[in-house]
Amino acid sequence: MQNSAGPVPRAVVTLEGLRRLIPLLERRGYQVAGPTVRDGAIVYETLKKLEDLPAGWTDEQEAGRYRLKQREDAALFGYNVGPQSWKKFLHPSTIELIHIERNGEGVRVLNQSSPPPHYAFLGVRACELAAIRVQDRVLLEDRFADPVYASRRRGVFMVAVQCTRAAPTCFCASMQCGPRARQDFDLALTEIADKGRHLFVVEAGSAAGAEILREMDPREASPALCQEADEAVERAAVQTRQMDTAGIRDLLYQNFEHPRWDHVAARCLTCANCTMVCPTCFCTVVEDVSDVTGSHAERWRRWDSCFTQAFSYIHGGSVRPSVKSRYRQWMTHKLASWIDQFGSSGCVGCGRCITWCPAGIDITEEVRAIRGGSATSSRAL
Numbered sequence: 001m002q003n004s005a006g007p008v009p010r011a012v013v014t015l016e017g018l019r020r021l022i023p024l025l026e027r028r029g030y031q032v033a034g035p036t037v038r039d040g041a042i043v044y045e046t047l048k049k050l051e052d053l054p055a056g057w058t059d060e061q062e063a064g065r066y067r068l069k070q071r072e073d074a075a076l077f078g079y080n081v082g083p084q085s086w087k088k089f090l091h092p093s094t095i096e097l098i099h100i101e102r103n104g105e106g107v108r109v110l111n112q113s114s115p116p117p118h119y120a121f122l123g124v125r126a127c128e129l130a131a132i133r134v135q136d137r138v139l140l141e142d143r144f145a146d147p148v149y150a151s152r153r154r155g156v157f158m159v160a161v162q163c164t165r166a167a168p169t170c171f172c173a174s175m176q177c178g179p180r181a182r183q184d185f186d187l188a189l190t191e192i193a194d195k196g197r198h199l200f201v202v203e204a205g206s207a208a209g210a211e212i213l214r215e216m217d218p219r220e221a222s223p224a225l226c227q228e229a230d231e232a233v234e235r236a237a238v239q240t241r242q243m244d245t246a247g248i249r250d251l252l253y254q255n256f257e258h259p260r261w262d263h264v265a266a267r268c269l270t271c272a273n274c275t276m277v278c279p280t281c282f283c284t285v286v287e288d289v290s291d292v293t294g295s296h297a298e299r300w301r302r303w304d305s306c307f308t309q310a311f312s313y314i315h316g317g318s319v320r321p322s323v324k325s326r327y328r329q330w331m332t333h334k335l336a337s338w339i340d341q342f343g344s345s346g347c348v349g350c351g352r353c354i355t356w357c358p359a360g361i362d363i364t365e366e367v368r369a370i371r372g373g374s375a376t377s378s379r380a381l
């Protein structure tokens with residue numbers, strides 16, 4: 001992939017043209033993953049055909065609330081981000097690291113994991129591309145690269161989808177992470193599904209993307225259609241929620257004892273949902289498991305969360321025993337110490353932690369309260 005910062009000629013592709021995309025990718029050896037409806041949510045799964053996409057579905061999101069509902073059209077990408085992110089594939093929630101067998105001939109360490117698929121991601125939003133960049137920095141480009149992430153991340157073919165609507169929980173625009181995908185994609189689609197039309201304005205961001213686009217029966221996109229597509233994305237930049245990031249690192253460092261931490265601690269259930277759904281959270285724990293015969297042992301890595309007491313358990317106790325200390329750790333890491341560690345914010349403004357928090361805790365509101373502005377939530381202590 002390459003950056004496409006400058007203007008790029010765009011093509012228009014019909015629904016029938018788009019139907020070719022999954023087979024074209026499969027023919028090149030990719031396993032295509034993308035959005036589909038399951039269990040009342042839009043999740044990311046392996047896709048085999050265009051009909052697997054969530055045609056005609058959209059979502060309603062607010063703090064602590066997510067519902068699917070039918071759209072009046074058959075748009076394939078007429079929803080915002082759901083509970084899962086692409087870290088499901090790149091940084092899986094559980095993975096076996098080592099598998100050991102002992103028999104009469106001795107101990108054998110087996111390489112349990114088969115090579116990961118060659119992924120193509122279909123339907124990646126701008127905030128999600130930004131989140132993958134954040135995880136690349138942490139898991140690939142820091143002092144030690146994670147071999148699991150590296151093997152899965154290598155050569156992913158990215159099909160971005162430009163957002164033409166923002167959920168009330170989105171604040172990517174204020175984090176400079178969306179709604180327009182500008183880089184790190186092979187193809188970027190803007191869907192137009194109205195007035196009897198169902199079209200995709202497509203831009204290629206790499207030679208591999210251009211090659212596939214040529215096989216999707218592209219037509220030249222007129223300036224008027226390109227402008228219409230651009231205006232739809234610009235409308236998605238008008239977002240209800242914002243985060244004021246000016247001086248946020250120092251703001252949080254200087255407010256360790258702000259009374260707002262007690263306020264949020266009284267509501268937080270320490271359920272860890274926010275860290276599970278967050279596309280940039282990366283913390284894990286490693287567990288060894290053996291059977292009673294002593295002939296079989298496994299080492300597993302699974303996602304962990306700074307919201308559990310066990311996460312900071314050392315020398316017979318937890319470093320962060322209170323809810324207040326754990327929420328403060330999460331938010332201060334995400335928005336302040338992440339900058340010191342990795343040179344960027346750990347938040348891309350996707351809004352997942354707001355939607356999927358059962359207590360409706362809103363990170364933008366918590367920042368505003370610490371800054372001294374008015375808190376807008378009606379949720380009381």
Ligand code: SF4
Nearest residue numbers: 278347348350351353
């Ligand atoms: S902290 Fe919340 S809004 Fe920010 S990237 Fe994580 S889930 Fe998205």
Ligand code: SF4
Nearest residue numbers: 268269271272274357
């Ligand atoms: S902030 Fe919300 S989602 Fe996160 S741990 Fe607390 S209750 Fe759970």
